[in-house]
Amino acid sequence: MLVRQLQEAEKTDRKIVDPNGNWDSTRLLLKDDNMGFSFHITTIYEGADFRMHYQNHLESVYCISGEGEVETLDDGKKYAITPGTLYNLDKHDKHMLRAFKEMKLACVFNPPLHGTEVHNKDGAYELEADTISD
Incomplete structure (x- = not known):
């Protein structure tokens, strides 16, 4: 059994702290944990407003606290994010992800992240990155 405390x-x-100052993400499960997905608790800082495009990953996001919105750029639809909201990319x-109040999110990625990923110029995570060891 694998047990970790946030x-x-x-x-x-x-x-991991975003070099652009929008978020931090504590990666509780990673590729090397062999679960088939990675699991993160991510904080999106109040006022953050940034573009993402996960070309290599699928993501499911559950809002624990805070308030914001996600906008799908292909159709311009905006979806409110409040505690209890789940959205799936x-x-x-x-x-675009916007935080009106600091948001705490539980995020699952498939395929799993290695550990040190931050968004590239396209707003994606690369498939290969440095692995974090325990």
Whole structure:
């Protein structure tokens, strides 16, 4: 059995901070954990407004706290994000994420992330990245 505490993981290299200042993400499960997906607790900072396009991954996001919106760029639809909202980027959707109040999100990625990924110039995570060790 694999057990990790968020508060402990936040003190390690499992906590990745966006170089652009929009978010931080504590990666609780990664590719090397052999679960077939990765699981992260991500904080989107209040006022963040940025573009993403996960070309290599599918993502499911559950809002724990905060308030914001996600906009799908192909059709311009906007969806409110509040506690209890689940949204799924099941078509590699190009999207904008906005945080009106700091948001705490639980995120699942398939295929799983390696650990150190941050968004590239297209707003995607690369398939290969440095692995984080315990």
